[in-house]
Amino acid sequence: MPDRTKTYDVLVAGGGNAALCAAITARQAGASVLLVESAPKAFRGGNSRHTRNLRAMHDVPNEVLTDAYKEDEYWDDLLRVTGGQTDESLARMTIRASSGLFGWMRDAGVRFQPSLTGTLNLGRTNAFFLGGGKALVNAYYLTAEKLGVEILYDTEVVSMNMDDGSVRSIDITYKGFPETVHARCVVASSGGFQANLDWMREYWGDAVDNFVIRGTPYNKGRVLKNLLSQGVAAIGDPTQCHAVALDARAPKFDGGITTRLDSVPFSVVVNRNGDRFYDEGEDVWPKRYAIWGRLIAQQPGQIAYSICDSKAFPLFMPSVFPAIKANTLEELAVKMKLDPTKVRETIDGFNKAVKPGQVFDNLKLDGNATAGLTPNKTNWARAVDKPPFYGYPLRPGITFTYLSVKVNDKAQVLMDNGQPSGNLFASGEIMSGNILGKGYLAGFGMTIGTVFGRIAGQEAARRARN
Amino acid sequence: MQETDAVKNARREMEICNACRYCEGFCAVFPAVELRREFSAGDLSYLANLCHGCRGCYYACQYSPPHEWGINVPRTLAEVRAESYAEYAWPKPLATVFERNGTLVSLVAALGIAVVLILSMLLNSPGNFFGAHGTVPDSFYEVIPLWAMQIVGIATFGYSLVALWMGARNFWRDAGPRDKVGPTAMAIALWDVLTLKNLGGGGNGCNDNSEAFSMRRRYLHHAMFYGFMLCFAATTVGFIYHAFLGWPAPYPFISAPVLLGTVGGILLLVGTVGLFAMKFVDDPMPNVRRLLGGDIALLMLLAMIALTGLVLLAVRATGAMGLAMAIHLGFILAFFLVLPYSKMVHGVYRSAALLRRAVERKMKPLGGE
Numbered sequence: 001m002p003d004r005t006k007t008y009d010v011l012v013a014g015g016g017n018a019a020l021c022a023a024i025t026a027r028q029a030g031a032s033v034l035l036v037e038s039a040p041k042a043f044r045g046g047n048s049r050h051t052r053n054l055r056a057m058h059d060v061p062n063e064v065l066t067d068a069y070k071e072d073e074y075w076d077d078l079l080r081v082t083g084g085q086t087d088e089s090l091a092r093m094t095i096r097a098s099s100g101l102f103g104w105m106r107d108a109g110v111r112f113q114p115s116l117t118g119t120l121n122l123g124r125t126n127a128f129f130l131g132g133g134k135a136l137v138n139a140y141y142l143t144a145e146k147l148g149v150e151i152l153y154d155t156e157v158v159s160m161n162m163d164d165g166s167v168r169s170i171d172i173t174y175k176g177f178p179e180t181v182h183a184r185c186v187v188a189s190s191g192g193f194q195a196n197l198d199w200m201r202e203y204w205g206d207a208v209d210n211f212v213i214r215g216t217p218y219n220k221g222r223v224l225k226n227l228l229s230q231g232v233a234a235i236g237d238p239t240q241c242h243a244v245a246l247d248a249r250a251p252k253f254d255g256g257i258t259t260r261l262d263s264v265p266f267s268v269v270v271n272r273n274g275d276r277f278y279d280e281g282e283d284v285w286p287k288r289y290a291i292w293g294r295l296i297a298q299q300p301g302q303i304a305y306s307i308c309d310s311k312a313f314p315l316f317m318p319s320v321f322p323a324i325k326a327n328t329l330e331e332l333a334v335k336m337k338l339d340p341t342k343v344r345e346t347i348d349g350f351n352k353a354v355k356p357g358q359v360f361d362n363l364k365l366d367g368n369a370t371a372g373l374t375p376n377k378t379n380w381a382r383a384v385d386k387p388p389f390y391g392y393p394l395r396p397g398i399t400f401t402y403l404s405v406k407v408n409d410k411a412q413v414l415m416d417n418g419q420p421s422g423n424l425f426a427s428g429e430i431m432s433g434n435i436l437g438k439g440y441l442a443g444f445g446m447t448i449g450t451v452f453g454r455i456a457g458q459e460a461a462r463r464a465r466n
Numbered sequence: 467m468q469e470t471d472a473v474k475n476a477r478r479e480m481e482i483c484n485a486c487r488y489c490e491g492f493c494a495v496f497p498a499v500e501l502r503r504e505f506s507a508g509d510l511s512y513l514a515n516l517c518h519g520c521r522g523c524y525y526a527c528q529y530s531p532p533h534e535w536g537i538n539v540p541r542t543l544a545e546v547r548a549e550s551y552a553e554y555a556w557p558k559p560l561a562t563v564f565e566r567n568g569t570l571v572s573l574v575a576a577l578g579i580a581v582v583l584i585l586s587m588l589l590n591s592p593g594n595f596f597g598a599h600g601t602v603p604d605s606f607y608e609v610i611p612l613w614a615m616q617i618v619g620i621a622t623f624g625y626s627l628v629a630l631w632m633g634a635r636n637f638w639r640d641a642g643p644r645d646k647v648g649p650t651a652m653a654i655a656l657w658d659v660l661t662l663k664n665l666g667g668g669g670n671g672c673n674d675n676s677e678a679f680s681m682r683r684r685y686l687h688h689a690m691f692y693g694f695m696l697c698f699a700a701t702t703v704g705f706i707y708h709a710f711l712g713w714p715a716p717y718p719f720i721s722a723p724v725l726l727g728t729v730g731g732i733l734l735l736v737g738t739v740g741l742f743a744m745k746f747v748d749d750p751m752p753n754v755r756r757l758l759g760g761d762i763a764l765l766m767l768l769a770m771i772a773l774t775g776l777v778l779l780a781v782r783a784t785g786a787m788g789l790a791m792a793i794h795l796g797f798i799l800a801f802f803l804v805l806p807y808s809k810m811v812h813g814v815y816r817s818a819a820l821l822r823r824a825v826e827r828k829m830k831p832l833g834g835e
């Protein structure tokens with residue numbers, strides 16, 4: 001049982017990947033460490049428990065990654081998705097550090113899948129955790145316990161009381177009761193604020209009631225807000241979040257990966273009124289899934305419906321919920337509570353507008369398009385005419401928020417005046433806005449958390465023990 | 467396979483797994499799931515028998531209880547597996563014996579000993595039964611005649627083999643059509659069976675009672691399996707010595723049958739007792755409690771065969787030989803009788819499932835799963 005009266009060398013707020021990497025590294029460096037996780041043990045691990053891979057630079061193939069993925073290509077990919085909202089020196093440092101993570105992760109118990117079994121064709125850029133993120137989190141907790149990291153579950157950090165740029169004490173609620181604990185250095189690794197619907201409402205209004213939060217309900221941004229209110233510098237657009245298209249039947253929280261839906265490029269997507277509203281075939285799905293959350297969020301009632309026929313149905317991964325199925329479009333519309341005449345009209349119009357043409361190829365941008373529609377579908381356009389028909393309701397699913405605390409390359413948190421905090425560090429989602437100000441690169445969240453977690457752990461331990 | 471609640475729940479879980487696929491590196495079940503979008507009851511029975519119950523996917527699952535989806539693949543598949551044993555049992559009316567399997571196996575064991583004891587006492591004068599025969603040739607058969615052993619052994623074991631074969635056939639048909647079984651598939655399946663490759667989450671071991679991996683279960687099962695095989699080999703060699711070379715038992719300690727039997731017996735004892743002990747430390751969550759009785763009864767039966775065999779070896783020159791042998795043979799008789807109606811069938815169905823998987827995965831190289 002952790003001793004809550006003693007002054008620890010390092011206190012880590014959070015219990016996901018970034019927190020665990022910091023805690024383990026600090027402990028390995030000889031520090032006494034207290035890790036404070038707001039979730040109960042059964043739900044520990046934040047959003048990290050829903051992940052499956054991490055993106056790693058490598059110059060030659062290794063056991064888990066094929067071919068090569070070099071610094072410049074990685075950087076170009078990042079530049080493209082962020083549209084420049086990144087910090088080149090922090091980003092390049094992270095990318096370079098990502099190539100040296102495997103050995104440490106393995107020693108800490110993480111296992112990887114051999115490269116040939118990855119399903120998403122990401123075997124070159126992304127290393128897949130055997131059993132996924134929860135297995136990784138489990139391995140880290142085991143290692144942390146073995147090393148003597150002390151862990152408090154069901155305990156929320158409420159406030160890091162700062163004075164003169166340093167944290168002097170930490171207010172927590174331990175199993176519901178308020179307490180104050182002390183540490184020489186503090187690492188903030190408590191994720192974003194996407195599960196705090198009231199905070200989200202400030203930017204999105206009542207639309208948030210129709211949002212699905214893909215990950216943990218415990219990422220309420222309490223630490224983030226608390227720090228920003230005490231003169232810590234912010235970075236990242238507070239109004240923005242990573243939002244994807246999800247099956248509308250997903251649970252409000254913690255539905256994870258299985259509720260995503262890849263049907264859009266091979267479907268016709270209509271809103272509640274039965275109207276199409278965006279080019280479903282603009283680009284390959286991995287490059288488009290993250291704009292669809294926002295698109296749907298802008299539709300009435302924050303809902304949309306993906307409709308396809310039996311030709312298209314086998315072309316995408318199954319969702320966790322069975323497709324709504326019917327032999328006629330009208331029947332399908334009724335089952336989805338849409339106006340059958342209107343849906344028929346939209347699909348008929350779509351079918352007529354399909355330009356006869358190219359060979360259909362679901363694996364590349366095949367150029368099959370419609371003509372004369374607003375908007376047109378520019379790839380994979382085929383008449384929706386072969387029953388049975390299938391439909392899925394879609395909602396915006398929020399992965400994470402971008403608002404972060406500003407850090408430097410030592411993971412030190414920066415104050416509004418540009419000075420680094422004396423003893424406060426940050427890792428993971430809570431600082432990822434420094435590098436990933438916009439967009440997303442699959443597997444980069446775990447990379448940031450691991451790289452910065454290790455730096456934060458190292459630096460915090462060093463400072464605490466000096 | 468019938469459409470039961472267990473089957474329905476397995477379908478629900480497999481559909482979630484198929485949308486998730488995070489566990490695909492653990493074992494053969496998940497790659498087999500990924501080949502399908504719909505799951506017939508026969509498919510689910512196949513998947514259930516493909517699962518080795520290593521529990522890796524339970525601890526790794528972000529949807530395991532208390533998550534509202536409550537995914538617990540090892541438990542769910544164990545339930546379907548248990549139902550599949552009853553479903554494929556031959557002859558059909560005996561399917562019910564899988565219900566209270568622990569009781570059944572124990573009762574048959576008791577009965578087996580009683581029958582052999584009573585018969586051998588009736589056939590022998592007390593002096594002969596309790597007399598010391600020394601380790602002279604044919605001493606065993608002075609107590610129980612060879613013909614009696616052979617007739618009973620061949621009849622019961624032969625019947626069991628037929629019943630197992632019929633069960634395997636039912637299973638094979640139920641899982642639906644498949645490609646031709648070629649030698650490569652046979653070789654892959656045999657390798658998977660002999661190494662228990664799938665018992666141990668992608669090579670890291672099983673999760674016995676926590677997130678920590680351990681090779682304990684796999685090694686104990688190996689001890690049990692290979693111990694059993696060595697005992698079987700000892701019997702076969704003995705049979706060959708006697709029938710073809712005219713060397714009757716008992717054999718000196720330094721002889722193939724006795725050495726094989728001794729090493730085999732010790733391994734079997736270690737494996738069964740170890741696996742039994744693990745039942746006390748295993749996490750009950752990914753388990754089905756109701757199936758525990760049958761598991762334990764079979765482990766104990768095998769352990770008793772091993773133990774009494776070793777005791778027989780120790781006392782064979784003394785007056786206790788008759789009693790020891792009668793008890794040993796009683797346990798073996800019980801084993802032969804319950805063979806197709808006990809957890810032993812898992813070996814047959816699982817091997818068949820692995821063979822089907824080897825056929826299904828189109829002979830990809832061994833590294834794949």
Ligand SMILES: Cc1cc2nc3c(=O)[nH]c(=O)nc-3n(C[C@H](O)[C@H](O)[C@H](O)COP(=O)(O)OP(=O)(O)OC[C@H]3O[C@@H](n4cnc5c(N)ncnc54)[C@H](O)[C@@H]3O)c2cc1C
Binds near residue numbers: 038442
């Ligand atoms: C469904 C899904 C799939 C994803 N897949 C991938 C992927 O494959 N690869 C990838 O790189 N990224 C993926 N991501 C993004 C990834 O989850 C994040 O980038 C990463 O997990 C962030 O790690 P973290 O440790 O900073 O935050 P988290 O893992 O979310 O951890 C935050 C922790 O802080 C705790 N906490 C919050 N507030 C407090 C408080 N006040 N006091 C104490 N504790 C607190 C929480 O309980 C939690 O344990 C995915 C996200 C989702 C939702």
Ligand code: SF4
Binds near residue numbers: 484
């Ligand atoms: S057991 Fe859980 S984590 Fe594993 S594949 Fe199934 S749903 Fe995914």
Ligand code: SF4
Binds near residue numbers: 495523
């Ligand atoms: S063998 Fe192990 S990992 Fe595979 S399904 Fe069974 S319990 Fe899960």
